[in-house]
Structures are given as structure tokens and as C-alpha cells.
Amino acid sequence: MTTNDTTTSSVSALGLECRGLALSFGRVRALDGFNLTLTAGEAVGIVGRNGAGKSTLFRAIIGAESLERGTILSTTPTLTRLPLLARTGFVPDTLSAYDWMRVGESIAYVAALQPNFDAAWSRELQALLELDLDVRVRDLSRGMQARLAFVLGLSHKPDLVLLDEPLLGVDAVTHDAVLEMLARMRATHQCTMLIASHQLGDLARLTDRVVFMDRGRDVISINTDELASGSTRLIVRGLSLEWKPNFDRVHFRRQDGACVLTLQGHVEPAIKAILANEPSARFERVALSINEACADRLRAMEDRS
Amino acid sequence: MMQFQSQTPTQSPFTALLRKDIRLASQLMLPALGIVAALAVFVAVLPLLGLDAMRSFNVKHTTLLQRLEILFPILLGMAIVVPGWIAVALTFGDAQRRGSTLVSMLPVASRTKWISKLIVAIACTMLFTAFTISAAYANPGPEAFIFNNIAWALGIGVAVQLLGMCSGFAAAAFTRSTVAAYVLAIGLPIAALLTIVALDWLVGRSALFLFTTSTAAIRVELGIDFDESPTFRNWVRAHEDLRQIVCLVTLLLCALFCAWRGRGRVAGHGDSTRGSRRTLAWCIATILFAVLIVNSIMTVQISSYYSKLTTELRKQGEHEAQAQLKSTAELVDESRDFTRQFRNTQQCEQIFLYDYMAFRSTTSDTSFHPYRPDEPARGSLLDYYALARRYETRPEEVVVAFRAIMHDSVGRELDQRFFAADNIGPEAVIGVALRALVDAATPCERLFAIEELGARIDLEQMGLEMVRQMAVMLISFSDLPPFAFRETDMQFPTCGYRARAIVLVTALRRHCASAPPRASEAMTEALAEFGIDDATLDKCRAILEAPLLESWEPLEGKAAGGGEHLLKRLSQLKDCLDCNGSVFFKPAETDPAYLIADR
């Protein structure tokens, strides 16, 4: 990858390999044979319904939950838990900090316990995210909590960044500031990133590919570029009532007398195939936004199982 | 690219953890300390609230330090409760308030986190221990600072509090709910205590069960009911201490293990409860397994000892069977080994010179010695048991036999007669003694009688202790005239016996002379039974007054060749027996009835 800056090879970037992860809470299978490989410097997004197991995955990676089966290894090099944690930054969906501490004290606490804590970078983050150091954590607004979570998780310039729905319900100003900061981190530090989000636009901006997760399993991995462009929605009228699509990679439902098809790949063969059997079909093509495309994929995953 | 910028950390990682845990603990400690402070203030101002308030607290003390003693029970209770409380607070302090993920994602080993919590918990525990001990010793008397007491207080107190702390950590690992954890922190030690008691019962019952099962064959063979046999009951009990220690240690280890498994795992994650339930299951399994092993060991030990005793058992069984066939008079005869011959002059001399202690021990209080296989067949414990059995079934026969011996001054030695009388009652003993005093064939018979008389009077009302350690039936008199012994003369026991005997005889004389009797009816009957009347009592008093021997020279001559100790003993006896009896009393404080004026 060429940049205009003097390059250094990403010697310090970390990869991550998750194989066959399984974890249950009582009867609920949070992770059910999950596999994921992150190459060093890659940014991967995770998409799934609520309860698909995304948060559990992150907690398993940092070691907050112990797995019933499966392995999680960092690649090149393979690190044991504590050295890995020293180079991993985790931003959870709700801020994890002690209510009774002040913002400044929380940061100082993390500073003492993170060996790679970079005070200058932390100050830069704090300035960028406009944190007030004297407020107690319990008095923070939601947006401020999200910002503090970023500072606590990323002040040590981690090589592996884990973000669990970091921008959930966050105001627009915070949103922009955070995206800018993440892009900067990616550009400057070439860190490996794993982001779980419902905001597919954010994933489209930041990730190289997106993994769809359903009921504890990884279903499919799609390059970010193809997330939306790979999908087309066809609204077809005039089909017989029993008609069903007989080709692959399509999500199909009936709505108000019309058939709504979401296709991956080229549309023309599908249209030709339909017309061959149902010459009176009428087509309307809808360009899908990324959100709609992914929603349909998720629906398709559910229908399949 | 990574750049490791050199930062100047303001604190080391462990310091940061400690400070965090201290602040967590202080959120709980501050209210507790507030309570302590409020109590201290209350105690300080107690006098201002008036005397009624002080009385209602049962406070006799005047200085503040002395009043602090009131706080001791409350502080003790807090010292037991607070460690578990703190342990739960420290664990949940990381789970509550959304600290849990932060704890997990920082590169700190979980044992480091746990050690920090442990240190803070121990410090708080020690603080309350210090409070409690201070309150207890706030009012130090002269006996307060005995090192042993303090050491015990520290040892037991600290052990209990550490147990509470472990249970607090363990409780936090068992449940997601904070409230439940606090309840468990109190409940677990109580449960542990109940478990120890239950385990003790369990181990005891199962030991007994295993024990009876494994020895069933022996029981059938010998026809002995082991449960009834006291010897074997003592056996099972001998292992009681071991049992309780085993239970306690096992439980402590399990508690520590549960706490260790719960460490670092912050409550609120399904993982910890799952792990803790598994641990609990393992603990229960371990306890049951340990109980099984321990019982097996004990049983093996018992049975091996059993085989050694089988011959003894058999002997005992045979003995009892034979005893059933004997007459009561025979059993009575065999129940005691009588070797003293008081009417034999030579033997009497020996008693005076050598066997003084033995002489005293052949009196009627039998000190049971442990069963020895080489003891003579006569006068052994088994014979005594046989007699006791006969007494259970045919008591009247036994009494008749004893009475016969008691009155047989021709065929029986004095110690036998005293033994028989002792089984009838103290009044009978006195009767035998008075008779022997008058009719004595040798001086040692007379001396024996004096000792028995002196030992049988109850002078507690006059502030004088019993002279014999063994429980002996005594005669009391109401309304004794005052008397006082001369202390210097009372140092050697024989003097005491003689003086008391004088008191007894005098009291009996008054008793006989008075219309409403001053002693029991049994005494009156006994006097009649032995033919003791006023004249006899006067005669007894005269004998008690006179020196025992006319001349001590023959004895002294025999003692001279024997050694220093013989001469010493003889001189002691002489001091007590060579003077007039009245000499033992202080004339100014003694009623003249006791004294016989010098001729």
C-alpha cells in the first residue's frame, strides 16, 4: 500500500484467527461454531440481528468470557493473553467505567494499567472528542459516555481495535468526530479493526469486508464494495400465484400482490429466466441502499434456517 | 506504525488497582466507621444522659475507656460480618457500575486483581479486629494482658474473619445479584457451621455403623452388646476430636477453593456462576469422599485394636458368666482386694513407717486404676462390675452382705469393714469408726478410725474445705458451736483429721443430749445399731484427747536405720499424735464444749 508518507511496513499490525468458537449461556447458544480470520491491517465489519452473538464474540476475544470450544489466536505473532490485551483496544457498546470516578481519573486509571498508554495521543483524542475531565462518570450524557469509551479503549494506540456498536444512539457531531478519528487511526497506525454495527454506512466507509452473523455462526463474508452494488431489487408483477424463484442467491417475498426479489449478481439472466416462463411479467428495478441490501440478506439468512 | 512514546506514569499498575479497591471498600467502610464513631460518641456522652441510662446499660464504669467496653459485643458482631460484606462489595464493585468490561480488557493478570482485593479486605478486617480488641481491653484489669488470651483472640478471631472474607468472595462468585451475594456472605458461614455440625453427626453415625457392622462377628461370638460396653464407647469417642478437625479442615479448604475459583471472575457473567456451581459440586463430592476415607481408616484402626482385645473380651465374658453363678456374699468378698492387716502388730508398725500413703488409700474411697491384664483375679475392675451387676438385680442381698461384714469385728479387718460401711452410708462409717476407736486392737486401727471420723464431717459452713478429693458422703450438723483451729498445728493432715474428729464427737454428744436432734435420723439409727451411747461418746472424746502412743521410741529406733524420710514422716506423725487433742484449738475463739481442761 503506497501512501504519500514515508512508509513503514506494518510490522506491528496484528491478525486474529477465531476457529470454531462455541459458548452457551444456559440453553442459549451465543456462539455456535464461529469462524473468522482477520489478516493484519484488515478492517472487518460484523452485521447481525440483535442476539446474533456479536457482543459475546467481542467479550470472548478479550477474554471476559471463557469458551466452551474453539480457539482465538493472534497471528504473527501469536501472543498470550496479557500481551495481546496490551495491544488490543476495545470499545464496548456501553461505557465500562467506575461511576464514582471522574473522567480524568478513569483515564489515569487506564493509563496506569495499560503499558503502551500514549499520553500525547490520549490528549489528542480527548481534544478531538471534547472531553471534560472533571465530570463524574455517572453524570455523563450518552454521547459523552461513548466518547469516553473511545478514549479509554484507544489511548494506547492498539494494533487491534475492537468496536462493539460504538456509535449506537450517538449524536451527529460525536458521530462525525469519531469517524474522522477512526479513519485517522486506520491511515496512520494501520491497525486491524473489527467493528460490529447496525450502521451500515459506517461499515461501508471503514471496512474492507463485512461478515454476516446469525445465531452464533458466521454465514457469509462480503466485500464492502459489493454490499450494495452487488444487490438489486426487482419488483415483478404479473406472476402466477404459485411462482417461486428457481435460482440461487435471491431473497423473495410477496408484498401487496407483487413479488419482491433481491438478487445478488447480474440481473439480466434472472430477468430472462423469469420471462422465459412468465412472459407477461413486468419489472421494476430499485437501486438498493446498503441498509436495505443488508436487511434483505439478513432476512434471507433467517429464512434459510 | 506503533510508536512507543515514553510516558511518565503517575502510578504503578498495582498501585492503581489498590487505590481503586480502597476507594471501592471505603464506600462501604465509611458508613461502618461512621456507625463505630457514632457509638463511641454515644458512649462518651452516656453520663450526660443521666444515671438511668447508665443503669439500663448495666454500666458500672466511670471513665470513658471503661465505658467503651459496652461496644465490645457490637464491634465483635461487626468484625464477623464486615469481612464478608467487604469481600462482596469489592467483587461487585467491579461488576456493578459497569466496571466489568473494563476489568477484563486491561492487561492485568486476574490474580493481581484478586491480590489487590485480598489485601484491602484483610486490611479492613484487621481494622475491625483492632477495634474489637481495643474495646475488649479498654478497661484492663490485672489479668487482661495475658498473652495466651490475646493470642487466642487473634487466632480464632482472625480465622473466623478470614473465613467470613472467603465466604464473601465465594458468595460473589455464586450469584449475579448483589443482594443475594450480601445475603450469602452472611449465610455461608452459618451454613458452614451447620454443615460442620451435620458432618460431625454424619461421620459419627457412619463410624458407629461401620464399627458395629465390622465387629458384628465378634459380637455374635462373644455374646456381648458393644454399644452398652463402656470400654468401647470410649473408643469411638477417642476419635471425636479427629473427626471434628477433619470436618473443619475439609470445609475450610473447600471454602478457600471456591473463593479461589471465584476470584477475578467478576459476578454478572454466566461463566462464574457456572464455574462456581461446578466447584460446589466437586466440593460436596470431595467432602463425601473424604468422610468415606476417614471413616474407613478409623474403622480399620478400630478393628485392629479389637483383635488385640478379643482375648480380653472373652475373659470378661467368661468372668461375668461365672459371676452370675456366685452368691452375693462371695461377690462382695471378691470385689475388693484387702491386704491390710491392722490387727497384726508387725503390720501395724509397717503401716506407720512405710505405707502411710498406701494406708490412706486403702480407706473406703476406692480410686479406680486402669484395667491391667496382669491384675489378680480378686479385687479387679471386673469383679467390681460383677458386684455392680448383682446390685442391679438383687440389691437387698448385697446390702445384707455388706451389713454382715460391717458388724463382723472378729472375722474382718478394719479396712474391709470401712469399705462395707461406705456402701451403706456415711452414718455407718462413723458407727464403725467410733466402735473401732473404742475397741481398737492396735494403734493403727485407732489412727485409721480417727482419719475416717475426721474426713466425714462437713465443715463448709465454718469455711473449712473437704479433706478428701474424692466425692465422699459427709455428715452435717446444724448450729455447731464456734471453734477455731490453730493454723500452725494444722499443716500436717493427720492433725487436721484428729481435730475434726474431736469436733464430730463433740457434735454427736450434743446431738444425743438434745431433744430436737441436731443431725439426721439416720445418724441416730446408726448410733443405736452400733451400740454407741453417751458414755461411749465420752470415752471416744477421751481417747481423742490422749496421745495415741505411750512411747514413740520403738518406732523411732526402727526408723533410724531406714533413712531421712522415715524419720521425717515419723516426726510429723508424732507432732500430731503425741499431744493433747485440745491443743489444736484456739481457746479464745472456741466453745469450751470442745475442750477438755488439762488435768
Place this chain on the structure above:
Amino acid sequence: MPLYFLINPNASVPIFQQIADGMRAAIGRGTYAPGELLPSVREIAEELGVNPNTVHKAIVALEREGIIEAERGKGMVVKSGSGAQARSASEDAVLRHLAEAAQLAETTGMSEEKFNQLVQRARRDTASQQGDRS
């Protein structure tokens, strides 16, 4: 240096494509003159808040089209004479999109007149939107 285009992350067009199109259009308009140094990948990524890999993809695409080239020690520069190329490439892009639309119109049996009407309408709508933006 500010960027002269925006990206819409929610659109169905891939972001790298949007960046490439935006850069190309700017070059075609002459906003980036030939020989001018383009913003670095890092700068573009930060400005847009996107994955540097994505930006890199767009740069590579433009390089492959021959519109820009790498200059040693400096970065990416606009190739001289690439303005026209850029414009024509943009035209190619528009033609590509139009071809797809035409194909769809064909399959739905639309008349050529109607199709042209639609093309005009599309242009008008976009122009007014641009007007709003500026």
C-alpha cells in the same frame, strides 16, 4: 486541501467507485491541474472518514486508467493531458450507466421517446439538486 466531492456511504455505488468518479470529475473539470500533486491517501481517508484501503483502490483505478501517475518522492500527480482523458472517462462512465438504463427500458418495452424524456428529467432533477448544494 479540501476535497471537491462528497461520498454517500449509503448509496449502492461502492465507495471506491464514488471516490474515483469524484476525483476523475475534478480532474476533468480542471480543479486538479496537470502536474499538480493530489492529496495523499491518508489525507483523503481522514477527510472523508473512510478506509484508507478504499481510497487506495480508487487511486489505483485512476492510475490504471492513466489519468494519474506516481512521482518519486512526492506522491500522485495528475498526468499532463489527462484532463481530456478524464472527461472522456467520465463520459464512458455516464455511458455505462445509461446503457444499463437503456437495457432495462428495452426489457420493459419502453419507447425511445419515453426513454429520452426520462433522460432529460433525470438531468433536470440532478441539476436542481446540485443547485441546492451550491
